[in-house]
Amino acid sequence: MAASAERYDLVVVGCGIAGLSAAVSARQAGARVALLERATREERGGNTRWTEAFMRMKSEDEVADDFEEHLAANAGHYLDPSLVREAGNAYETWPSIVKALGFTDPELIASFADRAGPTLKWLKSFGLKFDFLPNYFITTCTTRIAPIGGGLALVEALAGWAEINGVEMFYETSARALIRDDGGAVIGVEAREPSGRSRAFHAASVVLASGGFEGNPEMLARYIGPGARYIRPVARGGYYNKGEGIRMALDAGACPAGDYGAFHAEPIDPRSGMPEPVIMVFNYGILVNKQGARFLDEAPATVDATYEAITRRILKQPEGIAWLILDSKIHDVPNWKKAVRSDQPPIAADSIEALAAKLGIDGSALGRTIAAYNAACTGQAQFQPLAVDGLMTFGLTPPKSNWARPLDRAPYLALPIVCGNCFTFGGIKVDRDAQVLDGDGMPIPGLYAGGEVIGLYYGTYTGATSVLRGAVFGRAAGLHAADRAKAARAA
Numbered sequence: 001m002a003a004s005a006e007r008y009d010l011v012v013v014g015c016g017i018a019g020l021s022a023a024v025s026a027r028q029a030g031a032r033v034a035l036l037e038r039a040t041r042e043e044r045g046g047n048t049r050w051t052e053a054f055m056r057m058k059s060e061d062e063v064a065d066d067f068e069e070h071l072a073a074n075a076g077h078y079l080d081p082s083l084v085r086e087a088g089n090a091y092e093t094w095p096s097i098v099k100a101l102g103f104t105d106p107e108l109i110a111s112f113a114d115r116a117g118p119t120l121k122w123l124k125s126f127g128l129k130f131d132f133l134p135n136y137f138i139t140t141c142t143t144r145i146a147p148i149g150g151g152l153a154l155v156e157a158l159a160g161w162a163e164i165n166g167v168e169m170f171y172e173t174s175a176r177a178l179i180r181d182d183g184g185a186v187i188g189v190e191a192r193e194p195s196g197r198s199r200a201f202h203a204a205s206v207v208l209a210s211g212g213f214e215g216n217p218e219m220l221a222r223y224i225g226p227g228a229r230y231i232r233p234v235a236r237g238g239y240y241n242k243g244e245g246i247r248m249a250l251d252a253g254a255c256p257a258g259d260y261g262a263f264h265a266e267p268i269d270p271r272s273g274m275p276e277p278v279i280m281v282f283n284y285g286i287l288v289n290k291q292g293a294r295f296l297d298e299a300p301a302t303v304d305a306t307y308e309a310i311t312r313r314i315l316k317q318p319e320g321i322a323w324l325i326l327d328s329k330i331h332d333v334p335n336w337k338k339a340v341r342s343d344q345p346p347i348a349a350d351s352i353e354a355l356a357a358k359l360g361i362d363g364s365a366l367g368r369t370i371a372a373y374n375a376a377c378t379g380q381a382q383f384q385p386l387a388v389d390g391l392m393t394f395g396l397t398p399p400k401s402n403w404a405r406p407l408d409r410a411p412y413l414a415l416p417i418v419c420g421n422c423f424t425f426g427g428i429k430v431d432r433d434a435q436v437l438d439g440d441g442m443p444i445p446g447l448y449a450g451g452e453v454i455g456l457y458y459g460t461y462t463g464a465t466s467v468l469r470g471a472v473f474g475r476a477a478g479l480h481a482a483d484r485a486k487a488a489r490a491a
Contacts, residue, residue: 015169016046016049016237018470020035020159023478025478038174043236053153056465068113070142074457076101077459088106091107102257108432119471123154128153138333173194175244178248178447186445188206224261255437255439259426265312269415281336285324291365292366301402376399425457427453432476450473
């Protein structure tokens with residue numbers, strides 16, 4: 001039984017970029033808004049707070065040239081071509097099975113791309129500035145822009161505006177269940193207050209922007225499998241994301257979307273407690289597992305295009321861990337340390353045997369692996385550290401396609417790498433206005449979603465689009481919900 005109840009035009013669950021974009025845009029449109037956030041005020045912001053918030057844009061007005069192409073190429077697995085063809089018609093003519101299909105539909109991709117520039121313009125109205133800032137990738141395949149100050153700047157700008165402009169903020173308050181009327185429309189949220197008591201927040205609409213389930217071991221094991229025991233959130237904000245928003249929507253009949261068995265994987269140093277302690281220089285060395293064996297091509301292309309697939313392969317190794325082995329020639333790579341965000345130093349030794357002993361790996365096995373690799377490094381291409389150079393191995397399985405130089409110059413260095421979970425892919429289906437769709441592809445009245453709650457990605461993450469997804473669809477949800485509230489008052 002709820003302790004108290006109040007009426008709002010909109011209740012937003014979550015204080016990351018999606019929730020803040022929804023709350024602020026709705027408030028600007030005149031709506032009365034309540035925002036519920038599980039964290040304290042000091043740690044508000046979810047994953048957004050801890051990210052550098054790069055966005056796949058070629059300018060402040062236009063998305064990168066490969067933006068729509070990459071999303072479309074990773075829109076689902078083995079899709080029925082007859083259904084995909086029907087998605088080429090006007091959205092209004094799509095049959096329900098296409099509207100509710102588990103794929104990233106072209107209507108959503110086009111809306112995402114079209115609204116990205118205007119959304120950045122809107123964010124700039126809060127004093128935010130964007131630039132092509134340095135990142136941790138030494139080699140890249142696309143263009144990225146970021147807010148100066150990163151995700152924290154986004155959170156503080158929007159939350160600051162919200163606090164002084166009438167958005168009612170409820171910290172340490174966790175949403176537990178949706179409130180629905182007899183017709184199935186969503187009319188509010190049941191939440192737990194800091195005191196532990198239950199409270200009903202009644203509203204014309206609800207936006208679920210409470211993140212994925214990277215902070216929920218039970219959901220991770222259920223959807224990703226037992227290997228999930230070896231992954232952890234990339235940053236502190238992920239621990240707050242326990243999947244209730246997704247669960248509440250599914251319980252209300254929402255259509256699932258996104259790759260529930262996958263997540264955005266990043267290679268991180270397990271020794272570090274830093275936010276996003278990524279290691280992005282494995283393309284210049286080799287990766288070995290606990291048996292001292294290589295298990296993949298470490299450099300099939302630029303690191304920004306390959307790190308996610310490589311990290312997932314690391315997860316499948318014994319105990320979900322691998323070691324990057326380098327030698328002192330790594331110093332030939334300009335500014336290589338920018339691609340190592342760990343606060344822990346590499347493990348160093350003057351011989352392979354001594355290095356193996358420090359890693360707890362059989363020295364003879366590691367020695368054989370490195371000897372075979374070195375013998376295969378007979379390519380004649382010129383080493384080019386900042387470009388795909390075609391310097392490959394010959395006669396080696398698995399091969400190494402680029403930057404293949406012998407590991408023969410002491411001291412030798414090693415860095416442990418495990419699979420970090422930046423955010424989960426599984427979520428719920430929405431339309432271009434961020435309305436949550438049911439299993440027949442129809443909007444659930446009064447229910448919206450933004451950010452990680454939206455199931456947008458399949459297989460491979462389209463890098464530098466998640467924060468942008470939160471801003472674009474969070475704002476779309478807030479504006480549509482505000483219009484809905486106005487219409488209800490006028491009726």
